[in-house]
Amino acid sequence: MSDTLDDDKPTRRDFLYITTGAFGVVGAASVAWPLIDQLNPDASVKAVSTIEVDISSIEPGSFLKVAWRGKPIYIRRRTTEEIAEAEKDDNLNLPDPQKDIDRVQKKEWLVVVGVCTHLGCIPIANQGEYEGWFCPCHGSHYDISGRIRKGPAPTNLEVPPYEFVSDSLIKIG
Amino acid sequence: MDTDYKYEPKNGLTRWLDSRLPLMRFTSEHVLQFPTPKNLNYFWTFGFILTMCLVTQIITGIILAMHYAPSTLLAFDSVEHIMRNVNYGWLIRYMHSNGASMFFLAVFIHMFRGLYYGSYKEPREVIWILGCIIYLLMIVTAFMGYVLPWGQMSFWGATVIINLVGTLPLIGESLTQMLLGGFAVDNPTLNRFFSLHYLLPFIIFGVVLLHIWALHVPGNNNPVGLSVQGKQDTVSFHPYYTVKDFFAYTVFLLLFCYFIFYNPNALGHADNYIEADAMVTPAHIVPEWYLLPFYAILRAVPDKLAGVLLMFGAIAVLFFLPWLDTAKVRSGRYRPIFRYFYVLFVIDCLILGYLGAQVPEGIYLFLSRVTTIYYFAFFLLVLPVLGRIEKVKPMPIGISNSELSTDMVAAE
Numbered sequence: 001m002s003d004t005l006d007d008d009k010p011t012r013r014d015f016l017y018i019t020t021g022a023f024g025v026v027g028a029a030s031v032a033w034p035l036i037d038q039l040n041p042d043a044s045v046k047a048v049s050t051i052e053v054d055i056s057s058i059e060p061g062s063f064l065k066v067a068w069r070g071k072p073i074y075i076r077r078r079t080t081e082e083i084a085e086a087e088k089d090d091n092l093n094l095p096d097p098q099k100d101i102d103r104v105q106k107k108e109w110l111v112v113v114g115v116c117t118h119l120g121c122i123p124i125a126n127q128g129e130y131e132g133w134f135c136p137c138h139g140s141h142y143d144i145s146g147r148i149r150k151g152p153a154p155t156n157l158e159v160p161p162y163e164f165v166s167d168s169l170i171k172i173g
Numbered sequence: 174m175d176t177d178y179k180y181e182p183k184n185g186l187t188r189w190l191d192s193r194l195p196l197m198r199f200t201s202e203h204v205l206q207f208p209t210p211k212n213l214n215y216f217w218t219f220g221f222i223l224t225m226c227l228v229t230q231i232i233t234g235i236i237l238a239m240h241y242a243p244s245t246l247l248a249f250d251s252v253e254h255i256m257r258n259v260n261y262g263w264l265i266r267y268m269h270s271n272g273a274s275m276f277f278l279a280v281f282i283h284m285f286r287g288l289y290y291g292s293y294k295e296p297r298e299v300i301w302i303l304g305c306i307i308y309l310l311m312i313v314t315a316f317m318g319y320v321l322p323w324g325q326m327s328f329w330g331a332t333v334i335i336n337l338v339g340t341l342p343l344i345g346e347s348l349t350q351m352l353l354g355g356f357a358v359d360n361p362t363l364n365r366f367f368s369l370h371y372l373l374p375f376i377i378f379g380v381v382l383l384h385i386w387a388l389h390v391p392g393n394n395n396p397v398g399l400s401v402q403g404k405q406d407t408v409s410f411h412p413y414y415t416v417k418d419f420f421a422y423t424v425f426l427l428l429f430c431y432f433i434f435y436n437p438n439a440l441g442h443a444d445n446y447i448e449a450d451a452m453v454t455p456a457h458i459v460p461e462w463y464l465l466p467f468y469a470i471l472r473a474v475p476d477k478l479a480g481v482l483l484m485f486g487a488i489a490v491l492f493f494l495p496w497l498d499t500a501k502v503r504s505g506r507y508r509p510i511f512r513y514f515y516v517l518f519v520i521d522c523l524i525l526g527y528l529g530a531q532v533p534e535g536i537y538l539f540l541s542r543v544t545t546i547y548y549f550a551f552f553l554l555v556l557p558v559l560g561r562i563e564k565v566k567p568m569p570i571g572i573s574n575s576e577l578s579t580d581m582v583a584a585e
Contacts, residue, residue, distance in 0.1 A: 041353075041356065045354070069355070069356035071356065072451075072452050120332045136456045137456070137458055138533065
């Protein structure tokens with residue numbers, strides 16, 4: 001190499017190294033992304049991520065269990081007594097405090113994801129100490145508003161995004 | 174290890190090959206004539222047994238993949254098809270499913286041996302870490318394999334374990350969806366698990382080669398824990414240890430065959446013969462027996478995230494073992510107090526395994542907390558402190574010299 005070159009000064013070769021390296025990294029990343037993104041939910045999975053449910057056949061005091069995104073959804077038509085009971089407990093010292101009114105759009109209809117917030121089991125309806133749901137896996141008790149009352153589950157049963165299309169039709173998702 | 178023995182090609186053909194591809198030289202110097210401490214006991218045969226386990230799993234697995242269909246619609250039926258229609262399919266599947274259990278049984282003995290005789294200590298830290306990586310890969314592989322029959326326990330085991338990822342703050346939910354390829358365990362999950370379950374054993378095989386490579390630099394540890402001082406301390410691997418290893422493997426096969434032929438479902442769960450149903454949860458979700466201690470640790474804590482971190486911590490702590498144990502003496506034989514803590518630790522792991530299968534309430538919950546605390550205390554408190562205060566017993570001055578010395582450094 002020539003002795004006249006100043007070592008501190010960036011050379012043309014340094015520039016070439018850095019730009020080549022940078023292009024290489026960007027190129028590798030742009031190839032890597034499709035390889036990673038293919039793991040994410042695909043179009044066919046996303047396409048069925050919204051369902052419509054006819055709720056006209058549900059009698060007061062009973063419920064319907066439907067599948068949404070591979071998980072069960074409980075649509076429960078509550079009686080006046082059940083609503084009163086849920087509201088009565090609003091101000092108790094709950095593990096995950098939430099008022100009943102904040103968990104429903106219409107008081108009569110409770111819509112919750114039937115997946116225990118503990119480790120993902122499916123709680124059984126109309127069972128447990130609070131007559132709401134009971135998870136057989138590790139003994140979590142939920143009340144008539146789907147709120148956790150006793151057991152290892154940390155939070156209330158999740159309320160999915162939904163809307164009433166009409167009085168007899170609910171769109172979930 | 175510096176081998177005194179050097180390979181000499183005997184004829185023209187081997188000389189010709191040796192200067193082009195020294196395969197015969199490698200085999201001779203690193204397998205057949207490899208100098209091995211002459212005092213190894215039967216606990217040292219599990220390296221070979223584990224290699225055979227891996228080979229068995231790969232061969233039976235490749236065959237099963239010829240008959241299995243990785244689709245939620247077909248998976249369960251194709252496994253039954255293997256059991257009922259494929260010639261000897263029942264045998265090959267039972268070899269594979271029980272083989273996984275035998276693999277873990279052997280790896281636990283192998284790891285507890287290393288723990289007792291200080292095989293992770295300087296200069297063998299890298300061997301131990303590579304071993305931990307193999308163990309981690311084995312857990313992931315076994316977990317994915319258990320999902321493939323698409324039974325109830327497959328499905329719900331996968332649901333519970335993948336939901337653990339969801340407890341991570343911020344990225345939890347999107348990471349869970351990325352792993353699942355959807356919003357719940359479904360066809361995309363099954364397909365990718367099949368793909369990775371097929372791949373990972375070959376990765377394990379690669380890490381095993383590194384593990385053995387790293388082993389062949391310092392050579393084997395041995396029951397007295399002293400370094401080899403010369404030729405008088407070693408014998409050639411063949412025939413001394415090839416024969417010993419094969420004998421031990423034969424005995425091991427007796428147990429393996431007992432399970433395959435007389436009790437093939439003893440280690441599984443009856444619920445896995447019910448096809449996966451996303452709408453019904455089995456009453457008790459339990460993982461395979463070899464994951465139970467970690468499951469117990471997971472459920473010992475009331476907080477979900479803390480439980481998850483502790484469970485991963487229980488494996489992560491193993492990687493730091495070479496630096497947590499401050500004792501210079503390798504073998505537990507000469508560490509009178511360590512021995513008690515060690516035995517207690519083995520019992521602790523067994524109890525954790527038992528508790529992992531119980532409902533975490535009442536006395537079981539209390540016990541799983543006590544045993545979880547001891548599990549971590551053993552690594553983070555006992556080993557660091559004990560090495561500094563323990564007075565070691567008199568040791569022989571060499572593998573071939575039973576004269577005693579209390580000065581370990583002099584013995585080295």
